[in-house]
Amino acid sequence: MSNPLVSKKWLLARMYEPHMVIADCRFQLGAPEAGRAAYAESHIPGAIYLDLESDLSAPVAEHGGRHPLPDPEVLAKRLSQVGISNDSVVVAYDDQGGMNASRLWMLLRWLGHDQVYIMDEGFSAWQQDGYPVTAEQQVVIPSSFQPALHDELIADVNYVRSAIGNPDVLLVDSRESPRYLGQTEPIDAKAGHIPSAINAFWKNNLDDTGKWAPEEQRRAGLSEVINALDAGLEVIVYCGSGVSACPNIVALHSLGYFNVRLYAGSWSDWISYPDNPVATGRE
Structure with a gap:
């Protein structure tokens, strides 16, 4: 599947498949805790949360910009912790027009993982259409992600x-x-x-x-x-x-x-x- 964009219905039909990992990437610039708080309140069942600044960026330094490229080994360790392996099919979503989900998509491809997609629209559209949501955070079984940098x-x-x-x-x-x-x-x-x-x-x-x-x-x-x-x-x-x-x-x-x-x-x-x-x- 070469198109990185998938529909809500596509995800709904596959969300409980064993290799599927759904990643909530909601984040608001200027309100860094808002995304995690929104996830804690309600998210797609089974989704894990990845934070733009603490998970998908390195600490800010003199150079590297406001969201520096993370260290690949540190990122791979974090992906492993949230259950993403080299065999996972990852679908990312946010509520910012796909901006933050696209960041995860890009980073995973940089680490050599091509089975990553972005849900069209965002969490609000998922919720408004009556698709399942939950506040429950399931226990995550750690996995092993081995990067192969591109x-x-x-x-x-x-x-x-x-x-x-x-x-x-x-x-x-x-x-x-x-x-x-x-x-x-x-x-x-x-x-x-x-x-x-x-x-x-x-x-x-x-x-x-x-x-x-x-x-x-x-x-x-x-x-x-x-x-x-x-x-x-x-x-x-x-x-x-x-x-x-x-x-x-x-x-x-x-x-x-x-x-x-x-x-x-x-x-x-x-x-x-x-x-x-x-x-x-x-x-």
Whole structure:
């Protein structure tokens, strides 16, 4: 199954299969305990909880951005603790348009695990449709996850520096337009974008209800990126901290495009180096 997106009905039909692990990835920036509290109140039966900052990111340091790429061995240990093995089929969900679920999807693929999917829509839609929910947290039987890194899926700051102005590489900024243009910056210390990057806001992959949009809309929103990939270019996607870039990568995969790297540290890592150039306005 190459499409990373699965429906609520697909998950409902398979949620009790022995190799299935459902991962609740709800998280709110600025309210770091809200996701875990929401999980404790109600979640899909059998789901485990993975926290964006404590589980799916390394501790913040001078470089690496606001959500640094976790140490692969530390992440693999955590995945083992919550019952994810190399044989598991993982389905992630959140209530943030797939942003945090996509982060887990990306990290698992980086660790060499391809049997990972994202539930279309989110927990609220699951609940509103009358699908089963619970506050019960079942006992998790630890497993063993052995990582096999695919470093070709990740770009670091040096790789991105070499990509600026390279005609064989397209840099894609996934943030909303005012942040890309440098008109406003509500989170990070500097406004603007990496020179030569184009803008493709990640929420363009969603429809008005927050559900993943039909294929034609995803394709239209990423048309400039798709044209570059069709021409044989490599694509590097980034955002503010390496989280909201992931839905763009998911969307490209859902359309059959795989030659894409994540700049894991993203803008918040880029500006932690004073000599890195910053651009504003449209490219």
